[in-house]
Amino acid sequence: MAQNSNDRSSPEGSESQPVSLHQRILGDIEGHILSGAWPPGYRIPFEHELTEQYGCSRMTVNKALTQLAKAGLIERKRRSGSFVAHPQSQAAILEIHDIREEVKQLGLPYRYELVKARKRKAGAADRKRLDVAADASLLDLSCRHFAGPRPFCLEERIINLDVVPEADGEDFRDMAPGPWLIDRVPWSNAEHSIRAVAADRATADALGIGEGAPCLVVERRTWNAGQPITHVRLTYSGDNHALVARFTPAQG
Known part of the structure; x- marks a missing residue:
């Protein structure tokens, strides 16, 4: 011993x-x-x-x-x-990009169009999307982003006005809500959901594609200190968009 x-x-x-x-x-x-x-x-x-x-x-x-x-x-x-070892992706971390920059990277002119903007109370579907109270005030927005003459992305967004009351005074005709929020509202957490869908009639008309055409849908929720800020659904025609994530080997 x-x-x-x-x-x-x-x-x-x-x-x-x-x-x-x-x-x-x-x-x-x-x-x-x-x-x-x-x-x-x-x-x-x-x-x-x-x-x-x-x-x-x-x-x-x-x-x-x-x-x-x-x-x-x-x-x-x-x-x-x-x-x-060959690199293996453990989690794809997607940044919050400005759609204008996505279009510029394609070398095409960008154009933005506000389709709908209205203030309303949260419904059952909204509470599921953003986890807000039943009486929460929302700003409901629908926008289109163009790459050249062709629709590039359909943006459908709700903003929690109880957390971002200043959004109620914006008409969003000249500036898309995404970059507006990034410039003015800090966020601490974000969640992405990505899936493939077949375009329904309304989506097909908005994107100028055939009904049933494949689309890529990216849904994102953001919070600040636990308070829900916004939920957005970005729908892209499946033939002109891809998601790329960079990663490194897992470290112990």
Whole structure:
């Protein structure tokens, strides 16, 4: 018992060197991967090669490789060795973009049109969409965004006037509600829902497509300090829109 205690407390103890090598192996391999020197699919040196390279026990090498695998940086395959992992998306995080900028990136002229704006009380469907009280005041908006001569996106939005009362004084004829809200109302949380739908008659007419044509629908809710701000449904014709998310390998 006394001997084990002395080994742990001494800076020259038998376990101080393996711990140092363990961290060095971790840092070296992680550096090769994150710098791109070892791309996805690259085979990591075998355990016996790393043991020889670092002059340590195989247990130390195995511990380092196990930790790298848990962090998602490498994949360990029985009898084949360890390989740099291919990136895997754990969650696609979508930013809140200005539709005007989306159209500009296509190299097309942008135009915005307010179709409908009316103040009303929340109904059952609204309370489900935005989780507001039954007597909440809402601003109900419908807008179209164009890319060149063609409708690009149908925007259907409700704004919680109990949280954003200044929206009641805007007519939104010159500025779309999305960028107006971003400029004036802070938000702390957002939720996206993405699905494919077939265009009903009203949507088809608004987007200038055939009834039943495939559409991509992005629904978003935003909150500020737990208070619901807005719910928007953005409908795009399925043949002219795609969603892209950037991601990195999962880190432990």
